[in-house]
Amino acid sequence: MGGLLGELGKKLAERWLSLLVLPGALYLAVVAAARTLGHTHPFDMSRLTGRITAWANAPAAATVGGQVVLLAAVLAGAAAIGLVAQALGSLAERLHLAADWRTWPTWGRRLSNRITTRRQDRWRTAAEVWHHRREDAAVALTRSIRTDPADRHAARAAMTRISPEQPDRPTWSGDRIHAAAVRLERDYHLDLAALWPHLWLILPETTRTEITTARQALTRATALTAWALLYLPLALWWWPAAVITATLALISRHRTCTAADTYATLLEAAARLHARDVADHLGLDSTGPLTHESGGALALHVTPSPPPPPEESPAIRQADRASSSPEGR
Template sequence: MNSFLNELAKQLAGKWVSLLVVPGALFVASVVVGWRMHFGSWPGSEHFVAALQRGRASGGQLAAAALGAVLLSAWAGLLAQGAGRAVHWLWLGQWPGRTGEALADRRRRRWARAQERYEQAYRQGQSDETLAELAYRRNLVALAPPTRPTHMGDSIAALSTRVGIEYGLDLEHGWPRLWLVLPEEARAVLDESRDAVNRSATVAGWGVLYILAGAVWWPLGPAGLGALLTAVVRGRSAVTNLAQLMESAVDLHGASLATSLGIPVPDGRVTPEIGREVTRVVRKGA
């Protein structure tokens, strides 16, 4: 048991260093260099630097400086993770108030116009290539009628809509049960995809911090903007991939969920009737 706890402590310490301290140290070093170039040395740092140059800095001073650097780096890492959580919330578009609803309405109108053009072309019997192009343009807005102010948010929201229409399944209540019957390999792939979304949001959090640090030294601002734009591109791709994998999990293992709940699936395919029965069981009247 002690060896297990020691190994767990080592793994947690390694993750703590890689996720917080290392990127935090780079951020703190950048801010220190920028501060020194713009304002001069930190208040009170002249004596410590002079002691280092004379070789008279005590062990206590060096230890305090090292500990302070580690703590500042960890604090910066925690701050970036917090900013990343805020970015994640913005990406998924669950915004309260009129701003979020106004943006969602705008996206709904765009989707409706694209859907109308697709339906008109279908009624006119236009070619498959034309229909595919119109469907592609509509899907660039969302895969289902938009309900969120952001594309990433609608990628997740459309998942519930599409599963509900195809299978009659309430994914909000059904997903935790489906997760328990998924094979280990499928859960590992989904975990990695979810982690990719979280990593992108954390990179965006670092971008926000570097943009703010641009007030100390202007080159940090463009660097932060570049990190933020990169995170948005990566995040959009990661969210789309996660939604596709979750929908695939329902397609491939929805029958396993039904049979695990004691609901027969005669042909091995979940029909809307079976999905509605699964929903009734998992919701328990809620």
């Protein structure tokens, strides 16, 4: 038992160090460099090393007690910055995925609706081009003519760059995850949101590990947006911080899109492969491939029934009787 607790403590310490302390310590180092160098000497290493030497020769840093206090202060500050970054990362993830944008404050809903509408218009145009080229290729194939698929593939890529399915959210990453639910509904009448809790409980351990890893990668990718926001105010003192902010934002966007694509692909694949296993556990007839009928039946079984209508209170019943009586009329 002691060995298990020790190993658990070691893993927690490693995660604390890698997720909070190290990025926070790097941020504090950049803050110190920004305050020391400023806009006028952005890359003056001699100025920076001179200031570090002066700090190292300070009386407080010359004693063991002072060094311990200084180290503790740096670790505490780095951990605090890491916690702030994690909180901002949760907000950044919510903005990247935008699953609940219709419940955002009024100004956020209006902006998101405007962006979503514009993306829908662009997607329809690109989808029409792709479908026309598919139809032209099919007509040519009936005449024993094989057309060059490059134009057709380019049209599909142009459509997918906007959204894999008709946009429903203001961001590509959000629409990529939403596309998994749209495809399952269209192909098998499955409600992924209702099916997923039941599916997760029976998935093989290796599959759950893959999905968990992909989900954690998505969280880490969106966390880079939080660090970009934290580095942005430093540009007021040191202009290279703006370059750091832009770089982190671009990396975060690329990694978020990649991680969202991987995560959505795994969600959809797991549902297609194991939906019949859920049907077996529920005692449904799941022989043969999954169809609209079997998928719809499964969706009905995993979707909770709605609450019954509330009973009328005595005061309402009395008011109804009074209004229906001759005196009430």
